[in-house]
Amino acid sequence: MDEPDVQDDSRKFTRESAEYRREALILATLDLIAEMGVRGATVREIAARANVTQGLIRHYFSSKEELIQAAYEHHMNTLTDQTAASSGEGTALSRLANFVDASLRPPIVDPSAVALWAGFLNKVQHDPKMQRIHQRTYNYFRDYLEALIVAALQECGRSINASEAMQLAIACNAVIDGLWLEGGALPDAFAEGQLAQIGLESVSAIIGIPLNKEVEQP
Amino acid sequence: MDEPDVQDDSRKFTRESAEYRREALILATLDLIAEMGVRGATVREIAARANVTQGLIRHYFSSKEELIQAAYEHHMNTLTDQTAASSGEGTALSRLANFVDASLRPPIVDPSAVALWAGFLNKVQHDPKMQRIHQRTYNYFRDYLEALIVAALQECGRSINASEAMQLAIACNAVIDGLWLEGGALPDAFAEGQLAQIGLESVSAIIGIPLNKEVEQP
DNA sequence: CTCGCAATTATGCAAGTGTATAATAATTTC
DNA sequence: GAAATTATTATACACTTGCATAATTGCGAG
Numbered sequence: 001m002d003e004p005d006v007q008d009d010s011r012k013f014t015r016e017s018a019e020y021r022r023e024a025l026i027l028a029t030l031d032l033i034a035e036m037g038v039r040g041a042t043v044r045e046i047a048a049r050a051n052v053t054q055g056l057i058r059h060y061f062s063s064k065e066e067l068i069q070a071a072y073e074h075h076m077n078t079l080t081d082q083t084a085a086s087s088g089e090g091t092a093l094s095r096l097a098n099f100v101d102a103s104l105r106p107p108i109v110d111p112s113a114v115a116l117w118a119g120f121l122n123k124v125q126h127d128p129k130m131q132r133i134h135q136r137t138y139n140y141f142r143d144y145l146e147a148l149i150v151a152a153l154q155e156c157g158r159s160i161n162a163s164e165a166m167q168l169a170i171a172c173n174a175v176i177d178g179l180w181l182e183g184g185a186l187p188d189a190f191a192e193g194q195l196a197q198i199g200l201e202s203v204s205a206i207i208g209i210p211l212n213k214e215v216e217q218p
Numbered sequence: 219m220d221e222p223d224v225q226d227d228s229r230k231f232t233r234e235s236a237e238y239r240r241e242a243l244i245l246a247t248l249d250l251i252a253e254m255g256v257r258g259a260t261v262r263e264i265a266a267r268a269n270v271t272q273g274l275i276r277h278y279f280s281s282k283e284e285l286i287q288a289a290y291e292h293h294m295n296t297l298t299d300q301t302a303a304s305s306g307e308g309t310a311l312s313r314l315a316n317f318v319d320a321s322l323r324p325p326i327v328d329p330s331a332v333a334l335w336a337g338f339l340n341k342v343q344h345d346p347k348m349q350r351i352h353q354r355t356y357n358y359f360r361d362y363l364e365a366l367i368v369a370a371l372q373e374c375g376r377s378i379n380a381s382e383a384m385q386l387a388i389a390c391n392a393v394i395d396g397l398w399l400e401g402g403a404l405p406d407a408f409a410e411g412q413l414a415q416i417g418l419e420s421v422s423a424i425i426g427i428p429l430n431k432e433v434e435q436p
Numbered sequence: 437c438t439c440g441c442a443a444t445t446a447t448g449c450a451a452g453t454g455t456a457t458a459a460t461a462a463t464t465t466c
Numbered sequence: 467g468a469a470a471t472t473a474t475t476a477t478a479c480a481c482t483t484g485c486a487t488a489a490t491t492g493c494g495a496g
Contacts, residue, residue: 122255178392
């Protein structure tokens with residue numbers, strides 16, 4: 001008797017770093033909210049998916065609310081990081097095109113991503129702390145887009161004032177968001193690349209500059 | 219003692235038509251989902267807000283799930299009805315302008331409306347019946363918009379093929395949806411009329427026709 | 437090597453959940 | 467106007483929820 005278990009040795013659990021456990025819990029939470037909505041993200045489910053028992057959540061977060069806030073912040077940071085990476089190098093025009101294109105393809109366009117957004121919305125509308133995170137991320141995106149637009153226009157020898165720039169950024173941001181939303185909500189309604197193409201053409205039309213994603217040639 | 223109650227006579231309840239009760243329950247459900255998310259829309263809360271006891275829900279709907287489906291369908295029908303009414307009479311150009319304008323002002327742009335949309339999304343993604351309702355409404359909007367766009371272009375002596383028309387409709391729909399979303403999610407971030415103005419300019423740019431909402435003069 | 441401490445599990449609880457069933461009372465029917 | 471009907475209420479139940487507290491157990495310090 002007492003033979004060691006098939007894979008594990010007979011330890012009942014292993015200690016992990018606080019960082020590792022926190023992240024595991026946060027990722028499990030995001031997964032569950034995307035899949036089943038906040039309603040389905042119960043402490044027991046979260047704990048199970050993170051391979052711990054439910055008591056541990058209270059050891060790392062003083063309440064479920066705090067865990068959800070942490071998860072939201074984590075998610076939003078991931079989003080902005082992905083964005084910053086997407087537009088890469090090159091002329092302002094090509095960076096803008098890359099940004100639009102990347103925003104309208106997987107993994108950004110994805111049913112889970114939209115589900116996650118929707119799952120958080122209620123909390124965002126009611127909890128001031130989450131409101132701040134939301135506003136910060138939205139502003140980050142819009143300002144980023146605005147800078148790209150202004151730079152692209154300048155490259156074409158055109159210049160606009162601050163108010164016009166903001167309006168263009170709001171409009172372009174809206175096209176992207178709208179397409180993102182529809183692509184995530186109706187995944188089978190659009191062909192591959194269709195959203196990106198429509199997005200590029202729409203942004204082109206709005207800012208008045210022809211805009212083509214660079215086709216990289218070997 | 220035993221004086222009759224202030225307003226009511228001493229009846230313990232009054233019977234109402236099935237139609238009235240069903241609608242009351244549905245409206246209570248929509249209110250609650252908008253306010254607190256699906257999570258907050260419990261049978262007891264719904265019943266309380268509809269001024270009945272919880273048992274009655276099961277008398278009109280075989281399950282809570284069915285009530286929620288009915289509520290969703292009701293909501294979507296309301297949306298399409300409002301839309302059809304918004305664009306009114308006149309030239310195709312002015313009808314298109316009116317449609318865009320109405321879609322980007324209250325009561326369409328409204329935090330509760332966005333909250334409602336978000337609250338339903340999970341169910342929509344998982345329940346085939348709700349998926350069908352969603353798809354039907356989305357198609358309705360897009361086709362409606364597409365027809366307006368084609369007519370407006372024709373009025374200007376331009377014509378496009380079916381594929382181009384669909385792309386323009388998708389793009390315009392996306393701008394509207396995106397602006398709608400942002401206006402509902404960040405109510406204080408936009409001045410009155412700003413969303414409508416940006417929407418009109420963006421749609422103008424996308425379809426390549428100057429488009430101004432008619433200023434009605436007395 | 438063993439001891440102490442913190443990470444982790446185990447157990448319990450009160451409140452809230454959807455649903456089922458029985459009891460009541462308002463309206464209709466004859 | 468009494469009886470049948472059924473809309474409505476009242477009560478109960480099994481289950482889930484978040485949270486609290488106690489009991490373990492892995493692991494590093496001495």
